[in-house]
Amino acid sequence: MTPFFNKAFILETTAPLLINMTEHQCFENIAFNASEADDEYHNCTFIGCDFSNRTILNTVFEKCTFRTCNLALSKWKNALREVTFTDCKLTGVDLTEISKFSGDLTFVNSLLDYCNLTGTKLRRSRFSDCQIYEGYFDEADLSLSVFERCNLERSSFFKANLEKADFSSAFNFSINPDTCRIKKTIFSEYGLRGLVAHLDIEIK
Template sequence: MKDILHQNKEFAGIDYTNQAISGREFDGCTFKNCDFSNTDLSNNSFLECLFEHCNLSNIKLNGAKLQDVTFSHCKIMGVDFSGCHDFLLSVEFTNCSLDYAFFGRKNFKKTKFTGCSIKEANFTDTDLTEAKFADCDLLRTVFQNTNLEKADFYSAYNYTLDPEVNRIKKAKFSTQGALGLLAKYDISIKQ
């Protein structure tokens, strides 16, 4: 991976653990079964890339550009997305483990989270307008000063969020899930 620009390449089964890779551009690349755990991917550009069955736990993304990047069946635990470059930031997560991730102070409008474990993650000061959490476990995830307008929580579960400190206008909740909006009141509701 010594080249600066990588276009339409596939990287499969490679162990990048504990390495520092920076100053690279990846355009239309696919990463399959790669281990990036504890790797510093700061200051790289990923455009229309796909990560499948990769371990990206504890990666560093300071100054990284993620544009139209899809993560499928990946382990992305403990990752701090707040250092990512803001310009055209767009990602999608399918069947990923995003436990302990930090998404704070970023624009994740229309981001799709499908079948993901997002336990004890943090979305403080995040814009999640029109985001979709389909069949996602949000146990002990923090939503604080978060814009959740038009966000879809219909099939999400185990979430609690305070409507008084988050913007939830026109957000979508199931009847069962809406109980997570009342958690702070420590009340008992019989069904």
């Protein structure tokens, strides 16, 4: 007996997957709606756009720049590769579910209070002149990352990988060497205070 095949089903399942990709475009003052987003953005610039209180699903941003954007309380479940955030508001941003293929992120003069990067793998990321009050970097891989002139007051690095990271100009941080990987991590002489804050001792 000749086996029965549903030709319509075969055609549907073997059809190529169509990906909506946007390249080399600039978006200004747009309220971003995740349901209307393209699948991938490459070398795009977002200026003054509103991503606040949104969940970003399955959208890849690669070599993109965000300037003066509002990303407060947004949640990202996608890939961010070689992305730069400049003068942005990222208060309460949640990056805990971004793709494992994300990395090389840059944050410049941005507000990241209460950000959640727990468990993320963001090697070689750079934070410059950022306010990061009570940020959560627990169990994150931040090896080879740089915290340049950042205020890290009350931020948590429990079980984080900070190997070869640079904290030499960061301030107000508290890092427990017993619970973090800090091999060849760079600290200034002044910043060494942040490594003994958990001991409840006075340094004069």
